[in-house]
Amino acid sequence: MLAICPDSFMRDYWQKKPCVLRAALPDFNDLLDENELAGLAMEPELDSRIVRFHNNQWSMIQGPFEEFSACEGKWTLLVQGVDKYLDDASELMSQFNFIPNWRVDDLMISYAVEGAGVGPHVDQYDVFLVQGKGSRRWRVGPPKSSVARPPAAGLCQVEPFEPIIDCELSSGDILYIPPGWPHDGSTIVSALTYSIGFRAPDQAQLAGYLAEHMQSAESLPARYTDPALPATEAPVSINRNEITQLKTLLHNAIDDNAFTFTLLKLLSEQGLEPEPVDADMLTKQLQQHIDNGGLIIKHPGCRPILCDDYTGWCFVNGEAIEFAQVNHPVMRNLMAKSTISRADMTLAPDDLDIFCTFARLINMGYWGYR
Ligand code: SIN
Numbered sequence: 001m002l003a004i005c006p007d008s009f010m011r012d013y014w015q016k017k018p019c020v021l022r023a024a025l026p027d028f029n030d031l032l033d034e035n036e037l038a039g040l041a042m043e044p045e046l047d048s049r050i051v052r053f054h055n056n057q058w059s060m061i062q063g064p065f066e067e068f069s070a071c072e073g074k075w076t077l078l079v080q081g082v083d084k085y086l087d088d089a090s091e092l093m094s095q096f097n098f099i100p101n102w103r104v105d106d107l108m109i110s111y112a113v114e115g116a117g118v119g120p121h122v123d124q125y126d127v128f129l130v131q132g133k134g135s136r137r138w139r140v141g142p143p144k145s146s147v148a149r150p151p152a153a154g155l156c157q158v159e160p161f162e163p164i165i166d167c168e169l170s171s172g173d174i175l176y177i178p179p180g181w182p183h184d185g186s187t188i189v190s191a192l193t194y195s196i197g198f199r200a201p202d203q204a205q206l207a208g209y210l211a212e213h214m215q216s217a218e219s220l221p222a223r224y225t226d227p228a229l230p231a232t233e234a235p236v237s238i239n240r241n242e243i244t245q246l247k248t249l250l251h252n253a254i255d256d257n258a259f260t261f262t263l264l265k266l267l268s269e270q271g272l273e274p275e276p277v278d279a280d281m282l283t284k285q286l287q288q289h290i291d292n293g294g295l296i297i298k299h300p301g302c303r304p305i306l307c308d309d310y311t312g313w314c315f316v317n318g319e320a321i322e323f324a325q326v327n328h329p330v331m332r333n334l335m336a337k338s339t340i341s342r343a344d345m346t347l348a349p350d351d352l353d354i355f356c357t358f359a360r361l362i363n364m365g366y367w368g369y370r
């Protein structure tokens with residue numbers, strides 16, 4: 001269990017300043033070892049890379065790997081999106097359930113040998129660096145203090161900085177770093193680091209979402225009109241009113257409820273590969289399974305979202321799934337759980353609908369049963 005107070009952390013540190021959370025995960029057990037991490041780095045579905053400092057030179061080699069001869073000098077192997085492939089990652093990720101699902105990006109795991117690190121750099125996302133086995137020295141500098149200095153293709157390092165945090169982490173310690181704060185970790189004893197990263201769309205990405213919505217069937221784009229346009233003597237001019245009218249068209253598209261619905265779908269997109277399903281599960285079969293003591297299990301890495309302004313809808317990996325509106329509060333609770341048993345369902349106003357919805361989610365490959 002995470003030994004911090006989520007309320008105080010969010011109030012004092014989240015998106016504000018970095019902090020060291022000593023022994024925040026007491027008795028932390030590594031999810032894997034370096035050999036298993038290397039196994040994951042061989043999978044084509046996972047994004048992996050080796051960053052090394054060897055013969056006085058930095059280099060980055062992109063995975064997937066067939067063998068590991070690149071592990072020379074001071075090297076770090078980093079594998080991203082591990083939360084979707086490792087059942088055991090669910091428990092670690094659930095420690096951060098005090099931050100909404102839609103903000104969570106992924107779990108990256110790195111293994112670094114003594115003296116290694118990826119060099120000073122800045123990330124555009126919030127990150128919790130959970131120290132696994134081994135130990136590392138982390139230095140964090142003030143935001144905007146860094147100037148980009150890429151030492152090799154694919155490596156976004158920054159100039160060395162004056163640290164405001166200089167600490168040594170051992171197993172179970174966590175370092176939280178908000179976006180934009182330069183940081184640098186060097187390895188004291190060969191180490192596993194678990195980075196829980198968060199995402200926050202920028203304006204360009206949101207504009208992309210709007211463009212995607214405008215091209216979808218749900219949208220009927222309105223066009224600029226000017227029936228009251230007077231004859232002009234200055235054909236090169238466009239006036240402030242015309243620009244305001246153009247921007248109003250865009251504002252109206254953004255304010256349209258249909259766009260909100262698309263936005264919710266897009267925010268739930270995770271690039272999850274649904275689990276293959278042998279045969280469709282029927283509502284009745286699922287009900288029997290649960291009544292006989294069975295469980296419904298969320299697949300690793302699946303992070304659904306619900307919005308209280310859209311009761312009776314859940315959004316999973318870019319898809320919208322409808323259920324009975326009366327079940328919204330219960331579904332908010334059930335969908336946050338990694339496993340669901342009969343006891344969890346006792347307060348459902350319409351439990352047939354709950355079974356029907358989860359049977360659908362099982363058939364879609366996002367939940368399973370045991
Ligand atoms: C690492 O695990 O070495 C890199 C993590 C980070 O700085 O984001």
Ligand code: CO
Binds near residue numbers: 121122123183
């Ligand atoms: Co970083």
